[in-house]
Amino acid sequence: MWKHALLLLSLAPAWAQLPTDAASIQAGKKAYEWHCAFCHGAGSDGFAANLVSPRLIYAPTDSSLVNIIRTGISGTGMPPALGMSETEIKQVAAYVRSLGRTAPQKVAGDATRGEALYNGKGGCTGCHMIGGSGGRMGPDLSDIGIRRAPASLRTSIVNADSVVVPGWAQVNAELSGGGKLSGVRLNEDTFSIQIRDDGGKIHSLAKSGITKLEKNAAKSTMPSYEGKLSGAEIDDIVAYLFSLRGGL
Ligand code: HEC
Ligand code: HEC
Incomplete structure (x- = not known):
């Protein structure tokens, strides 16, 4: 599966030509609303990355933008496109670039x-x-x-x-000795977990010494x-x- 994905990527042209006509951008907007707005909102008000920006970190070029939309960004919450044709992917990419060309957002403060x-x-x-x-x-x-x-x-x-930014949610552990520990989960495997407590100290705990482990994805330590x-x-x-x- 992975090999195929890599092969496809390497066969893809080195650059992508995005459509520039209004009809394609309009079609891109429709597809965006269907496939992307769920996370990115209208472009700048979703919980995922702000796309109303002239520079996108993962997508400095149009080809990288098309690739990201096609394959997602592994290790993040950005999924690969599902059920989108190559034409649609390019239309959405063109729409995302059009968002980036809008005037920078104004902020009230100093x-x-x-x-x-x-x-x-x-x-x-x-x-x-x-x-x-x-x-x-x-x-x-x-x-x-x-x-x-x-x-x-x-x-x-x-x-x-x-x-709550993924990876920064709060965890609470009750220890078999009677103590309690809360903080951010840094690492975890089958047998152990690393927690940074609210004072910044890192604890490596064997899971066998934990009686109750509560992971609260909706609770921030901020x-x-x-x-x-x-x-x-x-x-x-x-x-x-x-x-x-x-x-x-
Ligand atoms: C399930 C939620 C989700 C959906 C659906 C989704 N995205 Fe994302 N996307 C994310 C997240 C989360 C990130 C941020 C990844 C990071 O920075 O860790 C992201 C990042 C991106 C980036 C990179 C931004 C940058 O600054 O480089 C682009 C471009 C992007 N998404 C476009 C799209 C488009 C276009 C669609 C629809 C075809 C889409 N996304 C659908 C969650 C989503
Ligand atoms: C006790 C530690 C702590 C303090 C103090 C704190 N933060 Fe945070 N902050 C966090 C943690 C942990 C997260 C990640 C979890 C979350 O998204 O809430 C976070 C997330 C954020 C984010 C989102 C980051 C991202 O990658 O999307 C912003 C913005 C932010 N903090 C700004 C601030 C500002 C501004 C202040 C001061 C007024 C502040 N924080 C004070 C711990 C703290």
């Missing part, structure tokens, strides 16, 4: 004030890394402005549980900032995060 809040009052540096400095208790935010749209950044800050930061302060932090483009 990025400079937002940076100060991020580093100060917000206390975000303790958990997040930007450009190599900060904590490791949450995802690296160096290119978050490409990966997420302003509205969904805001949601993450106000209510962290509403979109605190919610509703009420702790004002609406205007959150706007400023969103403006700062949206400006982070990983050097792109």
Whole structure:
């Protein structure tokens, strides 16, 4: 199966010519609404990657965009296209590129004030890394402005549980000695699990020593900032995060 997939990939032309006429882009939009909007929303308001961007991390070229749509991105929540013809795939790709050509989204806040809040009052540096400095208790935010749209950044800050980044959900373990441990699951196999506790310490536990293991995919270890930061302060932090483009 894999061999066939690789063979097909290697036989595919090295570049893809996307249609540019309005009818194809309109057809692409229809197919997008059917196959993609479920996760990507109208392009920038879904939980998955923000596609309203002139640069897509995984799809710098039209050929890589077509490939991603055809085969998905392994190890992520981006699935391969199911039941789509090559023509439809190219039409959807053309539509995605047209999204990227729309004017950049406007943000209400001030990025400079937002940076100060991020580093100060917000206390975000303790958990997040930007450009190599900060904590490791949450995802690296160096290119978050490409990966997420302003509205969904805001949601993450106000209510962290509403979109939990895969791999960062909370786990709770009850230990046979009577203790309890909660944090983020780093690694797991049949016999053991590694948990980083809320203080940042990494624990390797044998499963035989755990009486109850609760994995809560809908619970984030990030605190919610509703009420702790004002609406205007959150706007400023969103403006700062949206400006982070990983050097792109
Ligand atoms: C089941 C949910 C889901 C569906 C359906 C889905 N995607 Fe995705 N897609 C994702 C996720 C999650 C990512 C982010 C992967 C990552 O960054 O880890 C992603 C990433 C992408 C990327 C890369 C973005 C970047 O910044 O490089 C493109 C392009 C994309 N999707 C296009 C599409 C298109 C077009 C469709 C419909 C044919 C589609 N996706 C259907 C979940 C989905
Ligand atoms: C106690 C640690 C902690 C603190 C403090 C914290 N976060 Fe988080 N953050 C996390 C974790 C863990 C996740 C991943 C789980 C999730 O999606 O909620 C996360 C996720 C995020 C995401 C989504 C990242 C992505 O890859 O999509 C953003 C944006 C974010 N945090 C911003 C902030 C901002 C801004 C602050 C400060 C106002 C902050 N965080 C404070 C732990 C923290």
